[in-house]
Amino acid sequence: MLSQEQIDFYHENGYLTVDNVLSPGELAELRRVTDEFVERSRAVSQHDDVFDLEPDHSPDNPRLRRIKQPIEQHEVYNQMLRHEGILNIVEQLIGPGVRSNGNKLNMKMPAEGSAVEWHQDWAFYPHSNDDLLAVGVAIDDMSEENGCMLMVPGSHKTELVSHHENGVFVGAIADPDFVPDPVEKCEVKAGGISIHHVRTLHASAPNHSNRPRRLLLFQYCSIDSWPLTGVSDFDDHLATVLRGEPNPRIRVDNVPVIMPEPKPANAGSIFELQEAMQEKVMAKQ
Numbered sequence: 001m002l003s004q005e006q007i008d009f010y011h012e013n014g015y016l017t018v019d020n021v022l023s024p025g026e027l028a029e030l031r032r033v034t035d036e037f038v039e040r041s042r043a044v045s046q047h048d049d050v051f052d053l054e055p056d057h058s059p060d061n062p063r064l065r066r067i068k069q070p071i072e073q074h075e076v077y078n079q080m081l082r083h084e085g086i087l088n089i090v091e092q093l094i095g096p097g098v099r100s101n102g103n104k105l106n107m108k109m110p111a112e113g114s115a116v117e118w119h120q121d122w123a124f125y126p127h128s129n130d131d132l133l134a135v136g137v138a139i140d141d142m143s144e145e146n147g148c149m150l151m152v153p154g155s156h157k158t159e160l161v162s163h164h165e166n167g168v169f170v171g172a173i174a175d176p177d178f179v180p181d182p183v184e185k186c187e188v189k190a191g192g193i194s195i196h197h198v199r200t201l202h203a204s205a206p207n208h209s210n211r212p213r214r215l216l217l218f219q220y221c222s223i224d225s226w227p228l229t230g231v232s233d234f235d236d237h238l239a240t241v242l243r244g245e246p247n248p249r250i251r252v253d254n255v256p257v258i259m260p261e262p263k264p265a266n267a268g269s270i271f272e273l274q275e276a277m278q279e280k281v282m283a284k285q
């Protein structure tokens, strides 16, 4: 469980890291399964429903950038979404009652694994209230050298920044005058977690080290938040509830919203979306 000091830090800064959330056995299992997916990706040459690939991916040198929807690809990931220790922490920050609205496993392979440009997750999935956060389960040590996430403390309390360029949603801040300030490193040891608020500005640089950086990301929402991008099947929506009683009652707060529309024709993962940007800042770092 979190101390009051950690809870206060999260609410003040919009992010937090917590050490030793996973047992050594749970971490070893995550690594084993993730290594298997990297092996499997040798047989894939284009992005598909499971694999998002770096541009230089090849059978001899598998350069996997993301496993999409990992909880649907392997039971070990599915169980990790429901990890008691993680859910207890999440409930302390946005509960009681938690729902999940997405998951992904972002990889940065050694030697230049892809950057992620500055953005707020809220730009992708605005809800009726902003008690939403993302938990990053560190499969490897995350440090500046291998492209840990970077955060702008307190940015979850400021105005929204546009994620559009030339009228099209590009999933990142394209304004050339945008300067993130201050920037804090979100370093965490393998087996620990990072947590960031859905409106916290964040990014990450390429991996310049010879170590992988693999981060399993789970998005969690307060049970009374409602996605403004719509719900196609109410039963599916209720099935995403992890803690608390499913309930159609929602909470509508006064939150700023810019809808993530229109999207470019090739809209896929955040990496593909951000490829549409004219000027990439983090990719050059």
Ligand SMILES: O=C(O)CCC(=O)C(=O)O
Pocket (backbone or CB within 6 Å): 106, 116, 121, 147, 148, 149, 202, 203, 204, 215, 217, 270
């Ligand atoms: O993997 C990272 O460094 C950042 C991930 C992220 O912000 C995202 O996928 O939305």
